[in-house]
Amino acid sequence: MGNITLVMLCAGSSSRFGLSAKKQWLRTEHNPLWLFVTNKLSSYYDFDKIIVVSSHHELNYMQNFDDQFHYVAGGQTRQESMKNALQKVTSEYVMISDVARSCVPSHVIDALVSNKGNADCIVPYLNVSDTVVYEDETIHRENVKLIQTPQLSKTAKLKEALNSSKEFTDDSSAIKDAGGTVKYILGDKASMKLTFDEDLKHLSCVKAPSNATFVGTGFDIHPFEEGKKMVLGGVEIDVPYGFKAHSDGDVLIHSLIDALLGAAGAGDIGEFFPDTDAQYKNIDSKKLLTEIVAFIYSVGYEIVNVDLTIVAQQPKINPYKHNIKTTISELLNIPKQCVNIKATTAEKLGFVGRKEGVAVQSSAALKYYDWKCL
Numbered sequence: 520m521g522n523i524t525l526v527m528l529c530a531g532s533s534s535r536f537g538l539s540a541k542k543q544w545l546r547t548e549h550n551p552l553w554l555f556v557t558n559k560l561s562s563y564y565d566f567d568k569i570i571v572v573s574s575h576h577e578l579n580y581m582q583n584f585d586d587q588f589h590y591v592a593g594g595q596t597r598q599e600s601m602k603n604a605l606q607k608v609t610s611e612y613v614m615i616s617d618v619a620r621s622c623v624p625s626h627v628i629d630a631l632v633s634n635k636g637n638a639d640c641i642v643p644y645l646n647v648s649d650t651v652v653y654e655d656e657t658i659h660r661e662n663v664k665l666i667q668t669p670q671l672s673k674t675a676k677l678k679e680a681l682n683s684s685k686e687f688t689d690d691s692s693a694i695k696d697a698g699g700t701v702k703y704i705l706g707d708k709a710s711m712k713l714t715f716d717e718d719l720k721h722l723s724c725v726k727a728p729s730n731a732t733f734v735g736t737g738f739d740i741h742p743f744e745e746g747k748k749m750v751l752g753g754v755e756i757d758v759p760y761g762f763k764a765h766s767d768g769d770v771l772i773h774s775l776i777d778a779l780l781g782a783a784g785a786g787d788i789g790e791f792f793p794d795t796d797a798q799y800k801n802i803d804s805k806k807l808l809t810e811i812v813a814f815i816y817s818v819g820y821e822i823v824n825v826d827l828t829i830v831a832q833q834p835k836i837n838p839y840k841h842n843i844k845t846t847i848s849e850l851l852n853i854p855k856q857c858v859n860i861k862a863t864t865a866e867k868l869g870f871v872g873r874k875e876g877v878a879v880q881s882s883a884a885l886k887y888y889d890w891k892c893l
């Protein structure tokens with residue numbers, strides 16, 4: 520243990536990446552990239568502590584993957600994410616890395632550690648081999664450094680440097696601005712940052728995602744309530760009663776949400792939308808499904824197909840099947856032929872047979888987003 524904490528920054532929004540999946544959630548075999556990179560760096564050096572910084576709404580999901588790390592919610596900027604992580608750093612030194620730099624070679628980590636203490640911040644860089652023009656003027660390219668991460672800082676100095684109102688794009692510029700010392704060491708082209716989708720062709724150290732399929736199931740029941748509008752599968756049903764619920768009571772969409780979350784290993788609808796939360800009172804469940812679909816795609820999955828079975832003695836479902844199928848396929852952004860809607864009565868048995876309510880059983884299949892096929 521060398522009194523160094525590793526902070527892995529994984530809370531970005533991947534806005535420049537431009538794909539359905541966020542870059543830190545691309546899979547290599549079965550591992551999300553953030554886990555692959557964190558495990559790789561932790562194999563190079565025996566850190567005192569490893570902190571993974573996640574987007575706030577992915578924190579619970581991320582923690583499912585590995586409980587050996589500490590997890591912290593990130594902020595709106597890289598700097599905010601760093602500051603949030605630093606609140607949990609007690610070691611004398613901190614190594615902060617971008618998960619977007621997924622193929623950092625071990626010799627860079629070795630060089631950072633061997634320079635520990637030689638300056639307030641040890642920074643890997645690359646020289647440039649192109650001619651450089653800055654504001655229409657050609658400048659001496661030997662004076663240009665392309666800065667990389669991880670960077671190894673004295674924790675106290677970095678904390679002090681970030682207590683600034685200024686926004687810095689990396690640790691070393693903050694430390695320099697605070698009068699600290701910086702030592703530059705040669706980095707490696709392999710440490711290239713994954714920013715745009717075309718950068719994927721340089722992602723040499725990771726394997727393709729597994730082609731496995733993941734299946735989840737959902738089940739929900741809602742009793743009838745007189746005088747309420749009925750919405751089922753996002754479609755208004757022409758009957759003088761609806762579903763008793765905190766939300767609009769769309770029992771099909773609730774069941775489908777649980778099937779999607781189940782396939783992704785992401786818990787259940789109540790963990791995402793507590794029925795004690797006033798913001799979901801009478802909410803349109805299509806909005807909930809839209810949020811869950813965005814989550815499923817952003818954490819690196821694609822939806823293969825869904826199969827939904829409505830168990831109802833009333834109302835008659837057949838007249839609405841086509842519209843429900845169309846609505847669900849649009850909400851999931853999958854072809855209509857990948858959405859199957861079944862309806863059955865309960866043969867007048869039980870609460871369904873007594874026309875007290877409706878149950879829906881759902882199944883969903885997911886696969887990893889195949890970024891290698893781009």
Ligand SMILES: Nc1ccn([C@@H]2O[C@H](COP(=O)(O)OP(=O)(O)OP(=O)(O)O)[C@@H](O)[C@H]2O)c(=O)n1
Pocket residue numbers: 528529530531532533534535536543572593594595596597598600616617618619620712713714
């Ligand atoms: N609020 C933020 C913003 C960025 N990062 C992390 O900082 C690293 C470098 O940021 P960048 O490559 O810009 O990632 P994104 O912010 O996701 O990309 P974009 O700017 O295109 O949205 C990434 O590992 C990213 O996850 C972070 O932890 N918290």
Ligand SMILES: C[C@](O)(CO)[C@H](O)COP(=O)(O)O
Pocket residue numbers: 597617665666667668688689690712714
């Ligand atoms: C920290 C960094 O990787 C050093 O080059 C870079 O500044 C991150 O920039 P981004 O826009 O936050 O990706």
